[in-house]
Amino acid sequence: MAGPKEAEGPLKKTFDKTLEDMYYGEKTWEKAEQKIFQETLELAINKASLTSDKIDYLLAGDLSNQIIATNFTARNLGIPFLGLYGACSTLYESLILGSMLIDGGYARYVLVGASSHYATAERQFRFPIEQGVQRAMSAQWTVTGAGAIVLAAQGEGPRITHATVGRVIDFGEGDASDMGAAMAPAAADTLLRHLSDTGRTTADYSLIASGDLGKYGRELVVRLAEEQAVKLSDTYVDCGVLVFDESQDTHAGGSGCACSAVVTCGYILNGMKEGWIKTFLGIGTGALLSPCSCQQGETIPGIAHAVALEN
The missing domain is CATH 3.40.47.40 (Stage V sporulation protein AD)
Incomplete structure (x- = not known):
């Protein structure tokens, strides 16, 4: 899933779902990010033709204070959970650890993922966007969205x-x-x-x-x-x-x-x-x-x- 600005970019057709606004029906950006992440994880499970009770572990993280988007998503999903913080490397950190769990015989299915939101990250790490601060040319735009992958011991995927x-x-x-x-x-x-x-x-x-x-x-x-x-x-x-x-x-x-x-x-x-x-x-x-x-x-x-x- 991706946000409205990402939907205007060159990769629009590769996203399963894009948002029309940054709030996604919620009162705060943080709640919007949690909603985006939960829907993305559930979408990955459905794509794998599984149910959440078949997932052995959830390995995931985000950028918000103490990975709150992930923590509250894990609360709702009820999957055994290991929260990760590797900043923007979190998806790849979770891929490594999840594949090691499977290769070691400790799991059959591991759900991994990561999320971020432009507005939540900007006001945490730089400036609240309401201030209209001029951004340096070296600055980047935090992507709004989430991605998730189901790792399996066997299957037809890469x-x-x-x-x-x-x-x-x-x-x-x-x-x-x-x-x-x-x-x-x-x-x-x-x-x-x-x-x-x-x-x-x-x-x-x-x-x-x-x-x-x-x-x-x-x-x-x-x-x-x-x-x-x-x-x-x-x-x-x-x-x-x-x-x-x-x-x-x-x-x-x-x-x-x-x-x-x-x-x-x-x-x-x-x-x-x-x-x-x-x-x-x-x-x-x-x-x-x-x-x-x-x-x-x-x-x-x-x-x-x-x-x-x-x-």
């Missing part, structure tokens, strides 16, 4: 074949309006370690996508990879660049937990189903800051988790 857990990397970036620069070093580090660990090259993947670096963060990853003699071609994209069109005035592109979630669950998985993506490497990226850390003058640590999907 398989998770490899995963690389990220390290926290901090190059000293402290500008909350330039998240791409803060997360890019972690994305490059995870990508390079993934290739080294697996013995693969970028040519082994039909498509490589980072989570929400935006156009400037993507450029930094390309440069950092080239310094290590790894050439990234046009098959390397960023979900934050894909989700919006330049005419929509989102500056550097999209961000938020829902950025990689809606692009992966829609555009990417549709591409694998259609066959034009055969091997995919997704690198979920996250900026591990909080309002508290910003007020204390801290820099912004980055994290990135990589997951390989293959038909």
Whole structure:
């Protein structure tokens, strides 16, 4: 599911449902996000021809204080729940942990997902949108929406074949309006370690996508990879660049937990189903800051988790 601005973007046809307004019939943006997330998780369960009692674990998270959108959704669904916070890398963190639970024999079905909302994230991490604060050109637009995936021990869908857990990397970036620069070093580090660990090259993947670096963060990853003699071609994209069109005035592109979630669950998985993506490497990226850390003058640590999907 995606919000009204996302519905105006180039990926509109890849979403199951889009909203006409940001409140979605609720009195607050936070309640709207929780409603969006719950409907998305329920939609994933229905698509898998399952019921919630068949799901062994729910692994999910969001950006709102103490992942409240996820917590209240879990309260309503009644599925054994492990709440996760990897900032905007949460979907990929949940994919890794969920596949490990299944591979270890601890589960047959695991539901994973992530959500975000432009208005809830902006007033928590930057400025309330009612203030009309002028946004820097390096700033990104938090995606409103949610994505969810049912992982299974057996099935006909793409398989998770490899995963690389990220390290926290901090190059000293402290500008909350330039998240791409803060997360890019972690994305490059995870990508390079993934290739080294697996013995693969970028040519082994039909498509490589980072989570929400935006156009400037993507450029930094390309440069950092080239310094290590790894050439990234046009098959390397960023979900934050894909989700919006330049005419929509989102500056550097999209961000938020829902950025990689809606692009992966829609555009990417549709591409694998259609066959034009055969091997995919997704690198979920996250900026591990909080309002508290910003007020204390801290820099912004980055994290990135990589997951390989293959038909």
